[in-house]
Amino acid sequence: xxxxxxxxxxxxxxxxxxxxxxxxxxxxxxxxxxxxxxxxxxxxxxxxxxxxxxxxxxxxxxxxxxxxxxxxxxxxxxxxxxxxxxxxxxxxxxxxxxxxxxxxxxxxxxxxxxxxxxxxxxxxxxxxxxxxxxxxxxxxxxxxxxxxxxxxxxxxxxxxxxxxxxxxxxxxxxxxxxxxxxxxxxxxxxxxxxxxxxxxxxxxxxxxxxxxxxxxxxxxxxxxxxxxxxxxxxxxxxxxxxxxxxxxxxxxxxxxxxxxxxxxxxxxxxxxxxxxxxxxxxxxxxxxxxxxxxxxxxxxxxxxxxxxxxxxxxxxxxxxxxxxxxxxxxxxxxxxxxxxxxxxxxxxxxxxxxxxxxxxxxxxxxxxxxx
Numbered sequence: 364x365x366x367x368x369x370x371x372x373x374x375x376x377x378x379x380x381x382x383x384x385x386x387x388x389x390x391x392x393x394x395x396x397x398x399x400x401x402x403x404x405x406x407x408x409x410x411x412x413x414x415x416x417x418x419x420x421x422x423x424x425x426x427x428x429x430x431x432x433x434x435x436x437x438x439x440x441x442x443x444x445x446x447x448x449x450x451x452x453x454x455x456x457x458x459x460x461x462x463x464x465x466x467x468x469x470x471x472x473x474x475x476x477x478x479x480x481x482x483x484x485x486x487x488x489x490x491x492x493x494x495x496x497x498x499x500x501x502x503x504x505x506x507x508x509x510x511x512x513x514x515x516x517x518x519x520x521x522x523x524x525x526x527x528x529x530x531x532x533x534x535x536x537x538x539x540x541x542x543x544x545x546x547x548x549x550x551x552x553x554x555x556x557x558x559x560x561x562x563x564x565x566x567x568x569x570x571x572x573x574x575x576x577x578x579x580x581x582x583x584x585x586x587x588x589x590x591x592x593x594x595x596x597x598x599x600x601x602x603x604x605x606x607x608x609x610x611x612x613x614x615x616x617x618x619x620x621x622x623x624x625x626x627x628x629x630x631x632x633x634x635x636x637x638x639x640x641x642x643x644x645x646x647x648x649x650x651x652x653x654x655x656x657x658x659x660x661x662x663x664x665x666x667x668x669x670x671x672x673x674x675x676x677x678x679x680x681x682x683x684x685x686x687x688x689x690x691x692x693x694x695x696x697x698x699x700x701x702x703x704x705x706x707x708x709x710x711x712x713x714x715x716x717x718x719x720x721x722x723x724x725x726x727x728x729x730x731x732x733x734x
Contacts, residue, residue: 366392369583371576372593374402375718376708378564379432379725380591385568387733393565394574394583399558400565403679404718406556410618410661411653413556414645417677418612418667419629420557421648423547424719430549432722436563439551442648444544446629446641450509456542457631458535459502459510467505473538479503497528501536513635518669519610519682527684552648593708595678596694604694607713608671608687609678615639615666622651624662639666681713688713705732 368384370377373395381391399405403417421444424430433439448455456462464476483503491497494515498507511531515523519530535546543550553560576583577598584590592599597607628647632639643665646652651659672678681687691713698706707728709716716724 364390364586366390366587368392368589368591369394369576369587370591370593372402372708372710373397373400373561373565373570373572374593374708375404375561375721376711376725377402377591377593378561379722380707380729381568382564383726383729384733389733391568392587393568393570394576395570395572396575398572400570400572401558401561403677404557404561406558408556409663411659412646412661412663413558413649414616414663414665415557415643415648416614418614418665418679419643419648420718421545421550421552422718423545423550424717425548426719426723427549429719429722429726432726433553433560437553437555437560440554440649441550442552442628442650443550444629445542445627446544446631447627448510448514448631448633450513450633455510457510458537458542458544459506460535460537460542461540462542463506463510467509476538479505491528493524494526494528494531495523497531498523501531501534510631510633512633514631514633514640516635517638517640519680520669520671529683554649555654588703590704592704592706593711595710596691596698596706596713599706600694600697602674604697605690606674607690607694608682609676610669610680610682611672611676612640612667612669612679615668617664617666619662619664620660622658622660622662624664639668641667643667678710681709681715683713683715 367389368391370381370391370393373393377393381393384391404420405416406413407416421442422433422439446457448457455466461473461476464470468476468479470476470479480503483505484500487496487500491500495507498511512523515526519526535544624644625642627644629641629643631641645663646659653659706712707725708721
């Protein structure tokens with residue numbers, strides 16, 4: 364059988380494109396080298412809890428079209444992300460807001476907090492050249508030292524002075540008593556888990572798991588007219604120009620026979636002496652209850668650790684510094700010379716995408732491609 368489209372990878376980008384192509388009457392096959400669908404948003408039910416197996420994913424967007432799109436496939440709950448940080452046995456609210464400033468400095472008004480930050484950031488005389496300078500210019504030195512430096516250096520495996528300033532710009536800073544992490548109009552978790560969301564997207568679409576496209580490329584190319592490739596772009600070209608750099612993470616999962624481990628979905632550990640970056644308690648993404656509203660008697664936590672990526676590891680965070688971005692652009696030039704193959708998604712475009720951005724990119728590409 365000849366397919367109109369072969370989609371490589373069953374994460375969000377691949378699933379969205381496949382759905383759009385199927386709805387246009389196209390013959391579509393998805394192949395996935397893992398043993399499950401949904402990519403890194405995959406959830407697995409353990410003790411009645413939808414466990415985020417590749418780290419926490421909270422859907423948030425200001426894009427009404429994207430929000431309406433995902434709600435066609437599943438209902439979302441009203442989860443609001445309000446994590447906390449622990450530094451040397453003290454708890455601090457995240458994102459940085461007036462509760463955080465009150466805890467650190469005792470100030471009550473935004474005017475007081477801004478005065479302290481303005482004083483502390485005076486040492487940054489020019490445009491920030493690295494992450495440390497950018498962070499201090501945003502929130503001052505006290506918060507940088509307690510809540511940013513250790514966590515960031517564990518996460519990226521590099522000194523904050525060696526990291527580009529743009530990484531920290533995504534971090535919310537508010538001079539209000541608002542602990543909602545995301546400044547997004549729409550936010551929530553799919554009821555029943557992300558795997559269920561992707562399953563619903565893939566209704567009527569053929570999916571083959573445990574299939575490695577690059578190991579059987581000649582065959583798969585022969586049965587498809589066009590290919591949507593969502594794997595790593597440098598791997599596709601067999602790393603001929605060198606490999607792009609990533610950070611990867613690994614997890615240690617534990618089940619407890621009590622109903623509450625830490626009282627919230629996520630706690631960041633910002634002291635560099637603590638080896639993990641954060642602990643996730645998955646049940647709180649769905650308020651500690653199952654889909655019928657019943658209280659869950661056990662809990663599942665995941666400790667998350669960060670390390671440098673090597674071949675064979677799952678790539679998570681692109682290291683989008685000048686060197687890597689230059690290398691990606693060289694691969695992008697090679698990709699444009701390929702016939703009937705399109706590269707998309709986090710790995711195909713070497714870009715840190717939030718979920719809504721992935722969906723938006725896939726929908727826009729689908730609109731152009733499926734005319």
